[in-house]
Amino acid sequence: MDTTSTVERVSATGIISDTIRTNFLNADYGIKSWLLTKDHKRIAILYLISITVFFMIGGAFAAMIRMELITPEADVFTSEAYNKVFTTHGIMMVFFFLIPSIPATLGNFLVPVMVGARDLAFPRINLLSWYIYVIGGLFTLTALVLGGVDTGWTFYTPYSSTYSNGYVMLTGIGIFITGFSSILTGLNFIVTVHKMRAPGLGWFRLPLFVWANYAASLIMVLGTPVVAIGIVMIALERGLGLGIFDPRLGGDPVLFQHIFWFYSHPAVYIMILPGMGVVSEIMACFSRRHIFGYKFIAFSSLGIAIIGFLVWGHHMFVSGQSSYAGIVFSLFTFIVAVPSAIKVFNWTATMHKGRIVYSTPMMYALGFIGLFLVGGLTGLFCASLGVDIHIHDTYFIVAHFHYVMVGGSVMAYLGGIHFWWPKMTGRMYPEGWGRFSALLVFVGFNLTFFPQFIAGYLGMPRRYHVYPPEFQIYNVLSSGGALVLGIGFMIPLIYLFWSLKYGEKAGPNPWRAAGLEWETTSPPPTFNFDYQPVVDHEPYNYSEIDARSSATVSTHSVQEEQHV
Amino acid sequence: MWNFPLLPDQASTFAGRVDGLYFFLVALTAFFTVMISLMVAFMAIRYRESNTKVNRDNPLPENPTMEAVWIGVPLVIVLVIFFWGVNIYFAIARPPANAVDMYVTGKQWMWKIQHPTGQREINEIHVAVGQPVRLTMISQDVIHSFYVPAFRVKQDVLPGRYSQLWFEPTKPGIYHLFCAEFCGTKHSGMIGRVVVMESADYERWLAGGSSNGGSLGQTMADAGAQIFEAQGCITCHKMDDASRAPILKGLYGKSVALNGGETVIADEQYIRESILRSGAKIVAGYGPIMPVYQNRISEDELMQLVSYIKSLGGPATGTPAATPSAAPASETKGTPAAAKPAQNVNEPSRNK
Numbered sequence: 001m002d003t004t005s006t007v008e009r010v011s012a013t014g015i016i017s018d019t020i021r022t023n024f025l026n027a028d029y030g031i032k033s034w035l036l037t038k039d040h041k042r043i044a045i046l047y048l049i050s051i052t053v054f055f056m057i058g059g060a061f062a063a064m065i066r067m068e069l070i071t072p073e074a075d076v077f078t079s080e081a082y083n084k085v086f087t088t089h090g091i092m093m094v095f096f097f098l099i100p101s102i103p104a105t106l107g108n109f110l111v112p113v114m115v116g117a118r119d120l121a122f123p124r125i126n127l128l129s130w131y132i133y134v135i136g137g138l139f140t141l142t143a144l145v146l147g148g149v150d151t152g153w154t155f156y157t158p159y160s161s162t163y164s165n166g167y168v169m170l171t172g173i174g175i176f177i178t179g180f181s182s183i184l185t186g187l188n189f190i191v192t193v194h195k196m197r198a199p200g201l202g203w204f205r206l207p208l209f210v211w212a213n214y215a216a217s218l219i220m221v222l223g224t225p226v227v228a229i230g231i232v233m234i235a236l237e238r239g240l241g242l243g244i245f246d247p248r249l250g251g252d253p254v255l256f257q258h259i260f261w262f263y264s265h266p267a268v269y270i271m272i273l274p275g276m277g278v279v280s281e282i283m284a285c286f287s288r289r290h291i292f293g294y295k296f297i298a299f300s301s302l303g304i305a306i307i308g309f310l311v312w313g314h315h316m317f318v319s320g321q322s323s324y325a326g327i328v329f330s331l332f333t334f335i336v337a338v339p340s341a342i343k344v345f346n347w348t349a350t351m352h353k354g355r356i357v358y359s360t361p362m363m364y365a366l367g368f369i370g371l372f373l374v375g376g377l378t379g380l381f382c383a384s385l386g387v388d389i390h391i392h393d394t395y396f397i398v399a400h401f402h403y404v405m406v407g408g409s410v411m412a413y414l415g416g417i418h419f420w421w422p423k424m425t426g427r428m429y430p431e432g433w434g435r436f437s438a439l440l441v442f443v444g445f446n447l448t449f450f451p452q453f454i455a456g457y458l459g460m461p462r463r464y465h466v467y468p469p470e471f472q473i474y475n476v477l478s479s480g481g482a483l484v485l486g487i488g489f490m491i492p493l494i495y496l497f498w499s500l501k502y503g504e505k506a507g508p509n510p511w512r513a514a515g516l517e518w519e520t521t522s523p524p525p526t527f528n529f530d531y532q533p534v535v536d537h538e539p540y541n542y543s544e545i546d547a548r549s550s551a552t553v554s555t556h557s558v559q560e561e562q563h564v
Numbered sequence: 565m566w567n568f569p570l571l572p573d574q575a576s577t578f579a580g581r582v583d584g585l586y587f588f589l590v591a592l593t594a595f596f597t598v599m600i601s602l603m604v605a606f607m608a609i610r611y612r613e614s615n616t617k618v619n620r621d622n623p624l625p626e627n628p629t630m631e632a633v634w635i636g637v638p639l640v641i642v643l644v645i646f647f648w649g650v651n652i653y654f655a656i657a658r659p660p661a662n663a664v665d666m667y668v669t670g671k672q673w674m675w676k677i678q679h680p681t682g683q684r685e686i687n688e689i690h691v692a693v694g695q696p697v698r699l700t701m702i703s704q705d706v707i708h709s710f711y712v713p714a715f716r717v718k719q720d721v722l723p724g725r726y727s728q729l730w731f732e733p734t735k736p737g738i739y740h741l742f743c744a745e746f747c748g749t750k751h752s753g754m755i756g757r758v759v760v761m762e763s764a765d766y767e768r769w770l771a772g773g774s775s776n777g778g779s780l781g782q783t784m785a786d787a788g789a790q791i792f793e794a795q796g797c798i799t800c801h802k803m804d805d806a807s808r809a810p811i812l813k814g815l816y817g818k819s820v821a822l823n824g825g826e827t828v829i830a831d832e833q834y835i836r837e838s839i840l841r842s843g844a845k846i847v848a849g850y851g852p853i854m855p856v857y858q859n860r861i862s863e864d865e866l867m868q869l870v871s872y873i874k875s876l877g878g879p880a881t882g883t884p885a886a887t888p889s890a891a892p893a894s895e896t897k898g899t900p901a902a903a904k905p906a907q908n909v910n911e912p913s914r915n916k
Contacts, residue, residue, distance in 0.1 A: 080749050152746045158723060159706040159748060163672075247724025253707055254722065287611075292624060296631050318709065319720045320727045323657050327650055334642035338635060345634040348600055351607040353623035358612070366608065370601055377593040384645050386652025387589065390582050390716040393709060393744040457586070459572045459713025461744045464752035468740060470569055 023426065023523040038123035039526055044109035045424070046130050051097050051105060052493070054137060058092030061085050063486060066448075066479040072469045082465040083150035084166065090153030095175050096137055098409055099267060102274035103220070104133070104185055106416045107213045109424060111189055113517040113524060114207050116198025116533035121191040122184075129184035136178030143170035152463060154264070155230075157245035157256040161237040169238060172231045179224045182270075186220030189213055198516065200535035207515050207539055208297050212277025215301040219266045219273075219308065227263035230256060254319050261312035269308040271405055272372075273301055275412030276343055279365045282419055283347045285513045286362035287354030290540040293346035300339035307336040317388050326385060333383035340376050344369060355546070359511070360434030364415030367442045371407025375400060378453065393463075395474075396456025399449045407445055414441070414492065421496065422510045426522045427503030433495045440488035447481025512549060514540050575735040575760060576715035581652050583716075589645065656717060659730035663698035665874075666691075667784070667867040670701065670708035670721040673750035675741065678867060681770055682783045687756030689741065692766035696732040700832050700870075702863050709745035712758050718744055726833045733760040788872025791865055795857070809854065810847045816874045821848040835870050 024041045027033075034042060064085045068076045077085060112120050120126050143149055149166035151159055160168050193214050197206070233256070236242040243249025245256045276297075284291040291297065313321060313329030347369060356362070378400045381387050391397060421429050451474035456462075460471040467475070509518040520529050537544070574580055610618055624630075666689070667678040677685040691697050701710055703723040710729055711718040714737075719729040743754035761769060792798055800809035810820075815830050823846045828834055837844050839861065842854035861869070 079752065083746075083749060083751070150749070154746075156707060156746065159746070163706050163748060247722075253724070288613075289623060293626055293631055317653075318718050319707075320722050320725065323653070326653065330649060330653075331646055334646045335639075337642055338638050341638040342631070342635060344600060345630075348603050348607070349624055349630070351604065351611060353620045354607070354611045355613050355620070356608050356611050358608075366604060369604060370597070373597045373600055374593065377589075377596055380592070380642065380645055381586070381589050383642075384585060384589070384649030386582055386649040386656065387585055388649075389653070389656055389718050390586075390713070392718055393711070454568075454570060457571065458569055459711070459740060459742065461711065461742045461752075463746045466752050468755075470567075473566065473568060 021521065022525055023521060024526045025426070025523050027526045036127075038119070038127055040112050040120045040123065040126055041109050041424070041524065041526075041528075043126050043130050044105050044107075047100060047104040047108060047133070050130075050134060050137065051100055054092050054096035057141075058089055058097055059486065059489065061089035061092065063482065065089060066482040068465070069467075069475045070479045072467050072472050072475075074466050077465070079465045080150065083152075083463070084148035086463060087150055087152050087166075088144055088148060091140060091149075091171065091175070093405075094153055094267070095178055096133075096140070098271040098405055099182060100133060100185075101271070101409065101413050102278060102416060103189070103213055103216055103270070104129075104181075106209075106278065106413075106420060107189065107274060108185070110420065110517055111192060111210055111213055112196070113520065113528050114210050114515060115193060115196055116201055116516045116529065116535065117192060117196040118527040118529075120188045121196060122188050125184050126188055129181040129188070132184070133178050133181035136174045136176070136181065138174070139177060140171050140174030143167035143174065146170070154260060155234065155256075156260075157234065157237075157253045158247070158251075161234045161244075161256075162246045169235060172234060176228050176231045179228045182220045183224050186217035186224075189217040190221065198533045198535055201516075204295065204298070205535055205537075205539050206298075207277075208280035208291065208294065208301075209274070209277035211298040212273045212275075212280070212301045215305040216270045216273040218302075218305050219270050223263040223266045223270075223309070226259060227267075230259035230263070233259070254316070254321060257316050257319055258312070258321075261315045262309075265312040265315065266305070266308045268401070268404065269304055271409040273304060275368070275409045275416075276301065278412040278416035278419070279347060279368050280343075281513075281515070282361045282365040282415055283350050284540045284542065285419070285511050286357040286359055286365070287351045288357070288542045288546055289350055289352075289354040290538070290542060291346070292349040292352075293342070294539070296342050297346050300342045303339040304336060307332060307339070311336055314383055314388070317385055318392050330383055330385050334380070337376065337380060337383070340372075344373060344376075358435070359418075360429070360431060360438055361415045361419035363435055363438040363442075364411050364418065367438060368408060368411040368415065371403055371411060371442075371445065375403030375407050378403065390459075391456055393461055394456035395452040395460045395462055398462050399452035399456060402449045402452075407449070411441070411445075414438070417492075417496070419511070420517070421499070422506030423517055423522050423524070425500055425503070426506050427499045428506050428510060429492075429499045429503060430495050433491060437488050437491035437495075440484060440491065442488075444481050444484030444486070444488045448478050448485050449481070451475075451477040451481075512545055514542055514545060572716075573714040573735065573737060573739060575733055575737060575739055576712075576717065577732045577734055578652070578656060578716045579714065579734075581655070585645070585648050585652060588648075592641070592645075656730075659698040659728070660696050660732075663696035663730050665871070666697055666699050667871070668699050668701040668710060668721065669704060669863050669867070670710070670743070670747075670754075671704040672706065672748050673743070673754040675710070675743075675754070675756050676864065678784055678864065679770070680784045680871060682787070683770065687741070688759060689756070690759045690761060690766065690769055691733050692761055692763045693733050693736055694763065695766075696730060698728060698730040700726050700728055700867070702726050702867070704863050706747045707745050708743045708747050708754065711742040711744035712739055713742070714739035714758070720745055726836060728832075733758075736760050736762055736765075784868045784871040785875035786872075787865075788868035788870070788875070791861070791869055792872055795861070797869075800854070810850065812873050813876045815876065822846060823848050823850070832870050832874075835873050836866055839866060839869060 024039055034046065037043060068082055108126065112118070146167055149164070149168055149171045151164050151166065151168060193210060233244045237244050237246060237251070241249065243251040245251040245253050247253060280291055280297055310332040311329055313325055314333045317326050381391060382397060382400055418429060418434055455471050455474035458471060460467055506522045508521050516533050519533065571583065574583065665680055669676040675687050677689045699710065701719065701721045703721045705723060707723065708721040709718055710721055712731070715731045717729055717731050719727050721727060737760055739758045739760065741756035741758050743751060747754060801812050803811065803813060818830050819827050820830050821827050828845055834845065840858045841856055843852045846852055
């Protein structure tokens with residue numbers, strides 16, 4: 001089996017896979033070679049490790065929330081502690097996991113390889129962005145160790161600026177600093193995509209993953225400074241007593257919400273757009289077909305990024321903003337639903353007459369479609385003025401955004417990690433465990449968050465430490481689901497780690513996938529390619545790839561390889 | 565614990581309308597989720613790799629017509645939902661003219677309610693079936709949010725600015741009142757009850773005094789009139805002499821010309837701001853001579869002052885023609901249209 005598959009890989013790619021050749025992982029050893037690296041792939045690995053740490057911290061706090069909410073009374077925490085727990089969960093997950101998740105790890109690793117470049121446009125700035133991220137994270141962790149912060153991840157004023165006794169400023173400084181890592185990553189991606197594409201790689205030959213990260217980069221560069229300004233304003237009010245948000249000082253508390261959501265709503269698209277890019281790649285590869293509606297998917301990413309800047313007021317329908325503003329924001333919110341629908345329909349059409357392979361990445365991608373459907377369609381409830389008045393700030397909203405952020409972004413992230421794991425590490429993960437944990441995540445996720453839709457429509461407000469007993473059943477279901485979900489997340493952590501040493505060697509292109517990243521070795525050499533890649537064909541040319549491999553290899557060995 | 569409620573009580577005129585759109589959205593979500601999931605499952609099985617017998621010739625090419633359909637159809641659907649939602653929103657945003665006023669002050673972590681007739685409640689609000697209620701709300705500290713799930717209404721309660729909310733209860737009962745905007749340590753303890761009573765019961769309740777020991781016997785407007793005298797407002801704001809300050813009689817709801825040419829509607833927010841920071845909007849023809857009352861009057865007192873100034877009458881809008889309601893509530897007990905205690909505040913005979 002090994003020999004046949006090696007033969008096939010050689011013939012499919014034209015590159016000899018030599019297992020002991022130099023790659024970016026074994027090019028140099030020692031802690032210094034990592035901490036001072038300018039290699040985008042090593043920086044991606046540094047990001048991967050650090051965001052996993054923050055994900056585990058955020059996940060631990062999620063577990064504490066679900067533990068407390070099993071009963072309506074206060075069991076585990078005081079109200080003060082509980083408020084800090086959900087605040088920490090939100091801050092860790094949003095600012096230190098979800099926003100950097102796909103762009104800083106998979107994007108960092110893949111964007112230069114996918115465009116056929118040696119590295120990102122500014123390798124030193126790329127390393128700087130990781131240091132900034134870590135320093136910001138340390139500030140926020142310090143605030144946590146000293147006693148935490150209880151404002152919710154949204155930092156609404158005047159509570160955060162005047163009333164909260166937590167470490168608001170230290171946390172804020174951490175988020176402020178980390179924002180710059182996001183800006184630098186976005187800047188790097190935009191310049192790289194514009195200036196460093198390989199010969200022949202026109203805009204419409206770019207993988208959709210690159211389009212999606214490009215669109216997300218626009219938001220990072222344009223939106224992040226605004227939230228930074230908001231944090232500075234809180235600092236000025238808290239530190240110097242300058243009246244910006246507190247009405248007793250002549251300020252306007254709702255102004256903060258405008259500034260905050262001007263960034264933080266588009267930030268949701270920073271989280272989901274790269275995930276959509278991942279799903280496009282996986283759907284095409286494991287349907288063995290050219291992606292359906294390439295240009296529609298590509299432009300819908302840009303459409304989401306642009307219209308996404310015009311919808312922030314939908315977080316504020318009951319905040320006291322003008323009714324007419326509410327109507328405009330509602331309209332734009334409905335319109336931004338359309339490009340998301342375009343993507344879902346095109347992914348579905350991509351499967352038509354395909355050759356569907358049930359690999360772990362494909363399981364995650366299919367799970368993504370199902371959960372994103374629910375997450376996206378329940379977004380219509382929230383966009384609708386009449387209904388949102390009732391469901392705003394209830395568990396309906398909590399369920400909705402977890403369907404998008406976890407059901408969407410995290411499913412896509414895990415799918416992407418599995419899909420490109422052989423490329424990043426040169427090793428295969430265990431396929432059976434992969435499928436099993438994908439299923440577990442899907443089931444656990446739905447059990448955790450579906451009941452919250454019902455609790456929310458019943459009227460259970462979010463951020464409630466104790467709650468009326470009629471909501472209990474839904475909270476018990478939710479906490480049970482969280483346990484399953486937690487196990488589903490732990491399993492990949494274990495077997496991916498295991499596979500680094502014991503996983504089967506992958507070869508350059510174990511999925512027989514299209515795209516420049518699969519033409520180089522696994523793991524790629526430090527400068528990605530041993531030659532200057534030239535692109536002379538359309539993207540997603542799966543029919544050509546399959547025609548070529550079936551001409552040289554018997555059907556038997558192809559099938560056998562799939563069952564590895 | 566082992567029952568599975570799916571909907572909160574429907575206890576206001578909005579509840580049915582909001583639920584109608586909600587059911588439509590649930591059906592839409594179910595339809596598209598099931599349809600696309602079935603399509604995905606069908607293709608995942610039919611075109612599975614190991615199925616070599618299936619016809620894979622002529623797969624779907626890129627198809628602008630299909631794209632147009634799945635852009636156009638969702639666009640039409642979302643626009644329908646948009647207009648439907650706006651329609652309900654307008655109803656929720658516009659209180660009817662016959663709504664009675666009540667006043668809500670939020671603070672960490674309690675709700676204080678004042679009835680125009682003088683009853684004061686904490687974490688509890690008594691209202692009558694069929695009688696629209698308009699709440700004027702303010703926070704003493706951080707942002708809170710007044711939320712009654714059974715009524716399907718919610719409105720943030722801001723510091724420094726009045727916000728308003730209205731509803732018409734349709735079903736007697738006791739319903740949750742929640743604070744929906746995170747407001748600090750005891751956020752989840754900032755809850756209360758909305759008690760919806762039949763009109764007759766409500767009248768009895770009004771006559772019997774407040775359950776929380778409020779100052780029955782003095783309406784909000786009366787209390788406001790006392791403050792008006794005690795703070796010395798009355799020395800400049802005379803009833804018949806506009807030489808030092810504008811006459812306040814008939815002010816509420818009127819359009820006021822300001823220095824600098826702007827005009828502003830004299831609503832609760834304007835009256836509040838003019839008391840606290842008189843210099844912010846000065847009536848045309850007057851100088852900035854009024855003292856600043858910020859930090860000298862509590863929010864509850866401000867509401868009484870506003871209530872008093874409203875009681876001095878105004879243009880037709882928002883202030884129904886005064887019926888002789890100076891009589892105590894007990895006298896109107898039992899009459900079908902009795903549940904209108906707010907008319908007390910419109911009683912013009914209290915102007916001194």
